[in-house]
Amino acid sequence: MPIKIPDLLPAKEILNGENIFVMDESLAYQQDIRPLKIAILNLMPTKETTETQLLRLLGNSPLQVDIVLLHPSTHVSKNTSEEYLRTFYKTFEEVKNSRFDGLIITGAPVEKMEFEDVNYWDELLEIFDWSKTHVTSTLHICWASQAGLYYHFGVPKWDVDEKIFGVFEHTINQPKVKLLRGFDELFHVPHSRHTEVRREDIEGIDELEILSESEEAGVYLVATKDGKQIFVTGHSEYDPLSLKWEYDRDINKGLDIEIPRHYYPNDDPNKVPPARWRAHASLLFANWLNYYVYQETPYDIEETKEIWPQI
Numbered sequence: 001m002p003i004k005i006p007d008l009l010p011a012k013e014i015l016n017g018e019n020i021f022v023m024d025e026s027l028a029y030q031q032d033i034r035p036l037k038i039a040i041l042n043l044m045p046t047k048e049t050t051e052t053q054l055l056r057l058l059g060n061s062p063l064q065v066d067i068v069l070l071h072p073s074t075h076v077s078k079n080t081s082e083e084y085l086r087t088f089y090k091t092f093e094e095v096k097n098s099r100f101d102g103l104i105i106t107g108a109p110v111e112k113m114e115f116e117d118v119n120y121w122d123e124l125l126e127i128f129d130w131s132k133t134h135v136t137s138t139l140h141i142c143w144a145s146q147a148g149l150y151y152h153f154g155v156p157k158w159d160v161d162e163k164i165f166g167v168f169e170h171t172i173n174q175p176k177v178k179l180l181r182g183f184d185e186l187f188h189v190p191h192s193r194h195t196e197v198r199r200e201d202i203e204g205i206d207e208l209e210i211l212s213e214s215e216e217a218g219v220y221l222v223a224t225k226d227g228k229q230i231f232v233t234g235h236s237e238y239d240p241l242s243l244k245w246e247y248d249r250d251i252n253k254g255l256d257i258e259i260p261r262h263y264y265p266n267d268d269p270n271k272v273p274p275a276r277w278r279a280h281a282s283l284l285f286a287n288w289l290n291y292y293v294y295q296e297t298p299y300d301i302e303e304t305k306e307i308w309p310q311i
């Protein structure tokens with residue numbers, strides 16, 4: 001949340017220079033507050049786990065957030081019952097005439113397929129298109145970040161020789177960008193994927209900025225300059241034991257999988273891995289919710305028609 005201070009206090013200029021969000025009294029008097037409407041398009045087979053992880057992060061905010069869970073109607077889920085989906089989820093068809101302050105699109109275990117072979121691809125394209133006019137800011141996670149960068153900007157995804165699997169150190173390219181406010185210069189994020197997007201495919205695209213990268217895991221955070229689309233290639237939302245669960249699953253299947261890097265103490269899978277990314281996960285979601293959603297979205301959400309004349 002911004003701090004509200006007298007219009008002429010000298011600290012205002014100093015803090016503005018440091019990129020601390022300061023709101024002067026005159027603007028604060030005009031600001032109205034209402035609950036935010038956030039949709040989560042959950043593409044993960046482990047729906048309950050992912051819901052819990054994302055809601056934990058979204059709940060760490062003084063803002064009231066109304067959540068709508070969405071699943072793709074053109075995919076018959078193998079791991080989630082129809083009853084569960086009917087009870088807790090809606091389809092895009094049911095919400096497409098509404099507007100949302102924010103949309104989160106999760107990862108999906110389909111990264112080795114061609115995008116066009118994913119059976120809900122056409123539906124996802126419709127959702128990507130709709131998000132441009134009906135959502136203030138959209139956060140794409142892991143596979144969804146690759147799919148979104150491909151659809152919106154033609155950025156390809158590439159197979160990697162060895163799964164990018166572990167907890168990696170990241171650096172910041174753009175320290176003054178609001179999404180990274182409060183971040184340390186070095187911070188950690190889990191990654192778990194067999195494909196990547198590459199810096200050289202992104203840096204020539206005018207609308208996009210690479211905000212954070214990792215020497216070992218590559219591009220991590222990409223955003224459009226207007227903040228309407230955020231692409232996150234890692235899994236900051238993962239629980240402390242998510243990578244262990246994936247590692248044990250693959251070992252039990254007899255797959256040739258390396259131990260997740262920089263995760264277990266002394267790389268010993270019998271030891272309990274400590275979480276080293278929670279604080280930054282919280283900051284990432286809080287910053288997105290505050291600066292890209294709450295501060296940007298109109299009080300009357302239906303007003304977006306006037307703000308985005310392309311509708």
Ligand SMILES: CC(=O)SCCNC(=O)CCNC(=O)[C@H](O)C(C)(C)COP(=O)(O)OP(=O)(O)OC[C@H]1O[C@@H](n2cnc3c(N)ncnc32)[C@H](O)[C@@H]1OP(=O)(O)O
Pocket residue numbers: 043044045046075076077078079080106107108109110111117118119120141142143144192193194249
């Ligand atoms: C790169 C990222 O974004 S990371 C995010 C992905 N990671 C995860 O989901 C981790 C957890 N998932 C898993 O461990 C596994 O997928 C499991 C254990 C839940 C399921 O494994 P299996 O049943 O052996 O895999 P299977 O190949 O049958 O399909 C699993 C999922 O793949 C997806 N899928 C498979 N084929 C397709 C297809 N043609 N089109 C779209 N989705 C597909 C679906 O999501 C499916 O699960 P769902 O129907 O319940 O949504």
Ligand SMILES: N[C@@H](CCO)C(=O)O
Pocket residue numbers: 108109110111192193194246
């Ligand atoms: N996070 C994923 C990567 C594969 O999509 C997993 O290991 O399940």
